[in-house]
Amino acid sequence: MAVYGIKRIVLESYPILVTCILIALAAGYMLNSSIAEIAELPLILMMIPPINGMGGNIGSILGARLTSALHLGTLEPRLRGQRVLRGNVSASALISFAIFSLFGALFFAIAYSSGIPVARSFSLALAFFIAGMTLSAALIFVTIASAFVSFKGGLDPDNVVIPIVTAIGDVLGVTCLMLAIKIVGV
């Protein structure tokens, strides 16, 4: 890992990017097939960058920390008896709870002030919160798995973990949001 090479970075990254593009296109398809709901309630569009972005952020903070710890040897790629791993997971869960509660409150305010009735605004905010928490739990799992598997397989996890986590975050984010909106019944 002492020297960076353009060829190594490009060759290691491109297949992963293509995988991510394919996964992200599934999210795109999901959006395209919900186009009628979106046209009826454009506020859903406003929720997409936040849920994808924050999910990706929470996963990539954890991912970046785990990959640095793996490189530095303070973390080993196994689940049992890992203080560093436990600490990082608790921190990520705390951050998720705080950030998605805040976003829920913000979306309630935005929806209500744009003329949507109280009950529907609350449902929208609740749907966003539920989607966010489900997403975080899934992403924490994916982050740990991809960091350990890539490290064990001899790949540089820096080139692997973040792309995978953000791409899966995009699909799961859109999926969780659309499902939560349907379940809560906005």
Place this chain on the structure above:
Amino acid sequence: MAREINIHAIVVQGLSILLLCAIIELGAGKVFEGMQEYFTTIMPGLIVMVPALLGLRGNINGALASRLGTGLNAGLIKPRLEMSTEVKVNLASSLILSLIASATIGVFAFGMNLLTGASTIGVLELMAIAILAGFLSGLILAFLTVFVAIVAYARGLDPDNVTSPTMASIGDFVTIACIYLAVLLVV
């Protein structure tokens, strides 16, 4: 740089940066909401590319940020704003990846629309929008990532906690703005 696990520091640094990100993401969401007509009527099939284009930024710049974070923490990259060989190699790789991945997105999105029988604009239009938006945002964001990573580290912040999330959010905003611009140019 002590690498003892410190939940308090992770939560405080992580959360304050995420609050900043939340505001940026809301701005991105607002621009996105404003493009509603392009997605629903003017350019059918365009929305299929959006998660991939947004994801691309996180992927390429997130990986760049993560490499820089590791490089800085491990002492391979010096925390100075200079074009060292390590920084140049990292930048060039990101730009090459931006270009080829954007083109790939345009082609695949068209294929996806054909396969699913969704109505769609042409493959050249999709590719033009993807490449314009992808490369332009890639160019802006690659330089910004290097800047944020080095400055954050030099100020004593752990770049792992700061660079990736900040750049992902700024990335979403810049990418959506670039998609909007590309759409206006191509329409």
